[in-house]
Amino acid sequence: MKKLLLLFTFFSLKLTLFAQNTPVVDKEKLFDLYQTQRYAEAAQYLKGIYDNRPDDFKNLSQIGYCFLMAGNHVEAENFYSKAYVLQPKNLSILFSLGSISNKRGNTEKAKKYYGEIVQIDSTNFNVYKLLANLYPLPTDSMKLVYLLKANRINPSEGDVAADLAEVHATHQQYEKAYNVLDIAIKADSDNLILQRAKLPIANQLKRYSEVIASGEKLLKNGADAGVIKDVAKANYYTKKYQKAIDLFKLLEAAAMQNEATLYYTSLCYRALKNYPQAAAYTQKTIDEAISPNTSSYYSLLGLVYEENNQLSLANAAYKKGLQFKVAPALYYRLAVFYDTRLKQGKNALKYYTLYLKSKPNLIADKQEIKFTKDRIAQLNLTD
Structure with missing residues (x-):
């Protein structure tokens, strides 16, 4: 009887000590931090209480959530990753890790986590939508695969319908694009985004009325x-x-x-x-x-030809540029080209004169204007 009493006393003492060591959360304080959206403070508060308990899934995920809501993706990923080790098939953790990876620019990592969700739940609409968004180009084959899967699960969801229609239209599959949008619009007749998306496709199908x-x-x-x-x-x-x-x-x-x-x-x-x-x-x-910069491109091309001693090509490039835009810089370039490279004073004089008539910038082109006036005077003397 004495042994039984001693054993009972020992276990009672252990339970009392355990209860004393168990962290106690001030629920009112935590609720106030949540209500006022002070998630960073909430995360630090919980971290201070639970950080010495790395095997508690609930606490790890709660701290990860607080850091995520506070915008601290590094710490959020740290705690969610610890929770992931404990429960690798938890959908909430996988969604959170996928979202964090995507926000941090690591799309391959996001694809990995979302892919794991697909393995667990192949009928999850949200994960297919998220996976499709990881492929920005409408021509990407995987974007089409995931949009089709999402659309089959929920054909009335507007965002997926609009994206899928865009992909179909990119591949000139206008009838498919039209049908996808038509179903979604019937489910949400006030969705102006879907209605706008349908117009160019209906035009392609000659449904003008x-x-x-x-x-x-x-x-x-x-x-x-x-x-x-x-x-x-x-x-x-x-x-x-x-x-x-x-x-x-x-x-x-x-x-x-x-x-x-x-x-x-x-x-x-x-x-x-x-x-x-x-x-x-x-x-x-x-x-x-025609690009407004086309004449500048021909000016550059002429300069490259000139520097490579391809003088006939340089001359043609400069003059081609003038066909797109009468630019003072091109007149000046042609004048100097005829003056110094081809030694044709008469043509140089012509383009120097046209340069001044084209009204170059009096401040930015001050040196070129002075040089041009001096050369015109010199060339007129030689004539």
Whole structure:
């Protein structure tokens, strides 16, 4: 009986000592830190209590969460990784580690963690969506694979539907793209993003009446440039040329025109037999298609040829540049080229004169202007 009493006393003492050593969390303090979103403080508080207990999954994941919410991805990954060792198939931990890896730019590591989720749960919509987002190019085959899997699981989810439609359209599979968007729009008829995404695809499928009807409704919610362009193109293809012109000019007024919109405007004027405007917009199309830096590129090309003693090619490159833009620098380069390389004073004088007439910058080009005036005086004397 005495032995039994001693044994009971021993175990009671051990339990008491264990209870005294067990960390006690001030739940009210922790709740206040969460409520006020002071996650960094919460993480340090929990770390101070639990850091000597590396085998407690719940505590490790809780500290990792606090560090993650505080934006400390290094510490968050550290604690989540410890939790991962204890429970490598925990979906919450795998999602967190995948997200942290992606935010830190390590997409391969993110793919690894998300891939492990797929092995555990092959019907998880979110993981396929996240995996697809790790492939930025719509031409990437794996992006298509994951988007298809996600879309099969939840065909009404708008983000995946829009991304999948874009991939299909990139591969010119417009019917597939249209159907994907159509299903998602039926599930969310007020989703303007999906409706806008559908317009260029419907245009490709020659569903012009649908584009006009849907597009005009969208335009009541704001003058979106993409919608205006698609509706204008649909009007052009249905031979409503003036209506198309009016829409294209809205883009021009907002400085949102591009080579394609100017081209279609020209086609509309041509169809209306307004040839002066057709010619004007064709010229605008050409100007839009040419980079404003093209003349500079030819100037550089001429200089390279000149330095390599390919003088005829240099001469041709400089003059080609002038066809794109009359630039003072090109006139100056040609003048010096004729003056010093070809020793043709008459042509040099011509381009020096054109250089001054082209109004070079009086401050930036001060030395070139002085040199030009001096050379013109000298060349006139020799004549």
